Amino acid sequence: MKKSKEIVSSPVISIQEGQEVGIVKELIVNAEKKGVEFLLVEKSEGVREGEIMAIPFRETVGVGDYAVTIESQSALMDLSKMNIAGNLLDKKVEIIDEKVITKKGKLLGKIVEYTIDAESGSIPLIHLVSEENNGEEKDIPLEEIISIGQQLVIVTEESIKYVESKQEAVQEAQASIEKKEVPVESIMPFESTSENEVEVSDEEQESQNTGSSVEMFINKQKQYLLGKELKRDLKDIEGNLLAEEGTVISEELFEQVQEMGRQKVIELTMLTE
Template identity: 30%
Template sequence: MKKSNQFVGLPIISIADGAEVGHVKSLVVNPKEGMVDFLTVEHADWQISVRAVPFKKIVGVGEFAVMIEDSTSIFDLTEIPIANELVQKKITVVGAKLIDRKGQLIGEATEFFINEDTGAILGLELSLRSKKVILSSEQLITYGRDLIVIKEEAQLNFLDKAESLLGGAVEVEEEVAVSVETNELSEFQEKQLKLLTGRTTTKDIFERNGELLFPNGTTLNKEDVRKAQEKGPAVLAELSMNVVG
């Protein structure tokens, strides 16, 4: 299970070519199915057309990248009418107000959780007046552009933790998130640290906003790797694919 914001910015890697073929720009939600049906793809060479990869074409979603078999898994939206239709609906989920069948305003969706194997939306994180809670997708009736309608009894079924949506597997992810916030490196981050420390960049490494992080020829120290970890998986993936030594 992953949060929606863990997808955005991830490199998309073609297994057949062993190359990056774009970045995830946004998630396209199918409101009738309660699924993420497509990921739109950003690429510097595509200035006009909008392209997307169907979720069913994704081989895997990891910490560093979204993996597809080859570049033929990416389609122009003009070739997929349903995808274009869904994009036009602009169902973003995050920022939508939640209202129940009786017309009572409950709160606002601040995040949503996705099964990275199927694209199914498992639940939402809600911001209430005094706290944040989790709500299972079983309590949702309708996804709209600005409003999400939920069942009347939904307030009786709020959850305290995202792990309750899926069980123990999510607990590990939450523990990792806590360890990052407290600067305690997880086992996975320790491996990243050992793998990248002492290696030298073979190109300039930039943030998504264009800021230069590591010039070509930088020999990475532990502080550099930790800085990259803080910048997120997209920066780490770019760094990992462009070092030697």
């Protein structure tokens, strides 16, 4: 078991090449599967140094105290060509700092951390604090989680006992989790959005954008693309010619494309290869 903060900032080591190939920058959570599906990695080796890549959690060989290991650099996937990872990025399920409420609407607290099964990527425990418990950290196990949304985590009414009970009861719950094998579904392929997922208002969505995975992806793509040459003509969303083959990508051109949406940024990346 690993806490999410123990994985972020870990070096990524390729076993075949025997070298560090990147740094874990963020974890992408699949809310429907209640697990980590991808690691966002900033590449530190090769011609695409500095670019954000993705590693499917199932492709990791190990998640250790010092590093995340993969078999070879081939496990690093181009994020701009991965619709699955892109869809999950757009949902921006952060988990940490999300409020936890019961099915009947009782607020239990705010999530400060979550535990990850280092073998499967599943999330067997969420850790939360509340004013009622004087900031003492409490744990709720996976089987009590109904849904994970962009702003809220919904849990069963039975979850109240984990928050309001004494520490001995919490430890007993943790012991039962370690004895029980947590069922893990295959995290591929990606399925449609869960009906239970909580929608976020435009104002709340905007407030979450700062420092988000999407922003990081766009900024990294901008750094990577500026100065590169188009291999084919670039058209706008209406099919009109925006830039001809051979055009060098400038900051002005990138911003024009960015205003058309993330998919157009992905298309721009593909037109340089």
